[in-house]
Amino acid sequence: MEKQGILKRLDHTLLKQTATWEQIKKICDEGMEYQTASVCIPPCFVKQAKEYVGDKVAVCTVIGFPNGNMTTAAKVFETEDAVKNGADEIDMVINVGDVKAGDYDKVLVEIKAIKAACCGKLLKVIIETCLLTDEEKIKMCEVVTESGADYIKTSTGFSTGGATFEDVKLMREHVGAQVKVKAAGGISSVEDAEKFIALGADRLGTSRLIALLN
Helix, strand or coil: CCHHHHHCCEEEECCCCCCCHHHHHHHHHHHHHHCCCEEEECHHHHHHHHHHHCCCCEEEEEECCCCCCCCHHHHHHHHHHHHHCCCCEEEEECCHHHHHCCCHHHHHHHHHHHHHHCCCCEEEEECCHHHCCHHHHHHHHHHHHHHCCCEEECCCCCCCCCCCHHHHHHHHHHCCCCCEEEEECCCCCHHHHHHHHHCCEEEEEECCHHHHHC
16 A cells, blocks of 8 residues: 555554653644644643644544543533644543443443534544453444444553454444444554555554654
């Protein structure tokens, strides 16, 4: 695959707790230079980053990150605040405990509430595949499809594992045709990126790909 074919699917990411504005600014500069799909950054930098990049690259941020077990009201507030600050895309983390309890209706209600708070901005739902059984992953594909979210996403990159080829293949097979798939966490080579795309990933979340492509 050509380099730009990968870059246009890349959410160029920096979510480390130690991130500084200078590091975020560098991510933004690279996102604009290489025409990535977005830059994915912590919520505290969204307003400054949006003012810096304008419309030259989409600004993505994370909600309920990384554990997902905040209240729905807190996640909705986070989302509203991020959108007000200029976020173009929202990556939310589900409450994995609710999935483990089999309370899929509660998970669905929460995703729908956050989708409403997005005010038309893209919503990606992180299901943290490394913590789920295949049965739970398939059920979450159904929930995300029903919710009206735009993407289902494998991982935060802050748990016990990241994206796998098997999970992306499973998600693509079980999610609705209108829902796209994002692979994130542990993508460490151009070859892996190409394989994820071939398996049906429309977005890739990683901090490494630009350096690897160069």
